[in-house]
Amino acid sequence: MEIWDLHCHLSGLPGRTPDERLGKLIEYADRMGIARLCVYMGMEWAYDPSPEKLREDNDAVLRAIGRYPDRAFGFAYLNPKHTQASLDELNRCVRDGPMVGVKLWVAMRCNAPELDPLIARATELKAVIFQHTWLKITGNLPGESTPFDLVELAKRHPNATLICGHSGGDWERGLRAIRPHKNIFADLAGGDPTAGVTEMAVRELGANRVIYGSDVAGRSFASQLAKVYGANIPDSSRRLILGENLKRLLRPILGQKGIRV
Amino acid sequence: MPRRELIDVNVNLSRWPMRRVPCDDTRELAAKLRRQGVTQVWAGSFDGLLHKDVASVNARLTEECRKHGRGLLLPFGSINPMLPDWEEELRRCAEAHRMPGLRLHPNYHGYKLDDPALGRLFKFAAERGLIVQLAAIMEDERMMHPRLRVPPVDTRPLARLLKETPSLRLVLLNALGVLRGPVLSELLDAGETYVEISMLEGVAGIEKLLQHVPLERVLFGSHAPLFYCEAARLKLKESVLTQEQLSQIRAGNAARLLASAQSGA
Structure with a gap:
């Protein structure tokens, strides 16, 4: 079964340039049998990136994926605090460039109205939208979204394809929060390989709404793949989670760009 | 051909x-670990976290x-x-069980690690040749139950304690998410201290760990069944390791530790 990884980064890897780092990441992906990587954000991250930093980060991803067009896809990093700059990045990286998705992190909680023009434009472009979420008992960052925030956004944008990053971290609550909203998909990446997460996601959302991702290089491919390999689910579900679901979500935009998978 | 040994030093039974x-369930867990190729398991009990008896x-x-172990x-x-x-409980663990x-x-x-009771415990354990496993955390602090928030163990007093009990054999469980760099090195230098890989993260984590931690101090651990046991095995695959490194981490180091503890060497 072909494995696509929804959630990869260039930070925390050896290499002076983005393409050197992606090359290194692909070496390890090869060891683990992973065919395609979705990459977003730059070499060093900023919680609240300026328009210049957004452009720099997206340039890094463009350079990296440009070297490995058959192995990696890029998502454009946006900041809702800078509406026009983010719209410009969307057009530059997705409409006119090779990127296929959007990454939103912790600059602003995603229930804010400032996100509306970005989500609307991304949906017009058929880009998938990845929103980091976490529910921390230790306290979220000021701009850090929860799955509940994402639900508010999903209600306003029923045609958008939204991915709930990390399944909300506290997945037992996060998965329940997104359960009724069919345009929200669960990203398995980034938490410990706690047994039961994938079984619950499949039971409560259905296997076609659950997507494997790793959150490398901070996490390992190993610990995150184990969530799928180790889960007590049918092989048909495993196939969907490891690659088929992401392919299905990306097929419209890939088709538009003339990329066949 | 001899079977490939795999010793998992970090497993818990019960709920x-x-x-x-x-x-x-112990029977299911043992069967799953066997299917994963595990040949020996060092098992504690989740009941030990909260039960007073x-x-x-x-x-x-x-x-x-x-x-169920066979x-x-x-x-x-x-x-x-x-x-x-x-x-008396320690005596029973050694003599009765x-x-x-x-x-x-x-x-x-x-309790904190500078509590005098821990120093006595270490001394008694060392005298009896008992390996001591100390769990730094059990789960991610960010997602704990709001009524059961348990911060990671503060290991700062541990180096001094290890120096005071040089014959102690200590295995730090679930430690590599919270202990890194000089703090970890100090503990490894202070005594016969081992770490296991269940909470080691990052791409090629074992390769990177071996740049700072001596090979002979690294053990295989899964933290099953709380973690999917496949994660630890896949970490062995992800890192580029020599046969010697693989062999020692899989079982050699743990087997030698167990043998030396049991022989009192």
């Missing part, structure tokens, strides 16, 4: 207090290992040095 997890926890652990499961008894007459080691959860049991 995780916060949820049912797959394979929290630790004597019955350790008796059940021993019986479960005997009943030689696979080695019991590591829980000791809570804040309980009255804990020394003939356990190879003990497992400690200072953060669940409410």
